[in-house]
Amino acid sequence: MKLYYPKAHYNENFRTLVFPLLKPFIKGENFTDAERIALYGISENDFIFTEVLEEADLVFLTMAWNYYVNTDRKDIAISFVKQCELLNKKVIAFNAGDFGVNIPIFDNLIVLRPSGYKSKFSKNEYSMPAFIEDPLPQYFNSNEIIQRPYNPKATIGFCGQANSSQINAVKETFKTFLRNFKFHVGISKNDPQLLLSTSYLRASALKSLQKSSLVTSNFIFRKQYRAGVKKQKETHKTTLEFYENINSSDYVVCVRGAGNFSIRFYETLAMGRIPIFVNTDCALPLENEIDWKRHVVWIEKKEIKNIAEKVKDFHSALSSNDFIDLQNANRTLWNERLTLNGFFKTFRIK
Structure with missing residues (x-):
């Protein structure tokens, strides 16, 4: 071609x-x-x-x-x-x-x-991955995932920004309202967004998991995105901590950020871990070809209060071999279909 x-x-x-x-x-x-x-x-x-x-x-x-x-x-x-x-x-x-x-x-x-709302996609619009560097050779000096053994009680990871303050939630929502207003009056060209505090949504999911006895929480909270690191963040200690958190977890909470998509979602797959995907009208890549609900714990936004139960049900349905196989399958999926090379070699236009 x-x-x-x-x-x-x-x-x-x-x-x-x-x-x-x-x-x-x-x-x-x-x-x-x-x-x-x-x-x-x-x-x-x-x-x-x-x-x-x-x-x-x-x-x-x-x-x-x-x-x-x-x-x-x-x-x-x-x-x-x-x-x-x-x-x-x-x-x-x-x-x-x-x-x-x-x-x-x-x-x-x-x-x-990479972003956008699935319900608003046109017939010729498709989701693409957020392309990332392979974290395994960069941070773990390996091309193979470090397999997690099956434990009946799943460990849930998260390292990042979350804020349960309702005052902060109002501020975030108002900022989105202002951006949308600027679009509608012709000042901004950015598409309007759902009025939603994403840091509060993320905090709500994490809080539900933390207070549950059904899972083990492995959370590191940051006050800013990527701990505020802007220069040489690939080599910064907080980035290594981020990937070590994923590596030491069975599942990782993946909730949208400012845009309606999650880079953490792809970082989790690349590490051979299982995303807990909170769906906020998201479009995922290659949806007609990939059975995403086999690769992730799928949580609708309205189900956040039951997130721990949903994770437990997903995890309990796996055998020890199934759990290992899914880790390998997620890494293979990322490597073959969601990298820059893999995606454009396999993406097909209808």
Whole structure:
């Protein structure tokens, strides 16, 4: 399959908004394939690119749609999509960030995004993973998961930010209200969000687990996201503590953040652990191909009060071998389907 992207659209000043699959290939002349494999897990031999649009089997929009909107270049993106439509070419675009932006609907335009509300997705809109580096070689000097033996009483992990203060919940909700208001009056281009305090929601789930005798809690609470670390967070001790918490747990609580998705969800799978997934109208990647309820403890938002019972029921239904198999299956799922290379090799357009 030959891939094409319009090189003239690339703006190095907005590299964070480059379509994820293209980042490993839009590099300096001295960038080697060995470096590409080490940094992105992708080789130049994995994908074939053409510089002739008419020869392409699939077309990517170089920059995220947010870029075209925020730099007043939306007409360029729309014109390119229409050009491809005349050539009977499908175009895949990226809607980036926690909130995303509104994208017009075209029959030949496929939109991928990590966030958003499933009930509001268009027929050509799909969820994509939040791509992360493999934590096992980085933090545990291994490519194999450290298997957890089965214990009748499951250990639940969480390391992160949660706040049970109702005053803080009101503040968070009001901030969301203001962002939504700015969208509706044309000041902001970010899509509106559900009026919800996510740190309070997370705290509610953790509190229900902590007070239950059915499970063992293994929680580390932070006052800020990633403990406030912004520079060199990959090597910071709090990041190692974060992954050690996952590693020393059977299940990990995964609740949305500012955007309606959880990076922790993918970090948990990569570690070979089982996410406790709190569904807030989320869209998960490859939903038509992956039976997600086999891989996670699925909790609807309204079921948070019963979260401990739901985890116990899920865990009790597993044998010792089942539990080990699920750990391995989750790691394999992440490695083969939810990494940058794995996702784009297996993603299929209907």
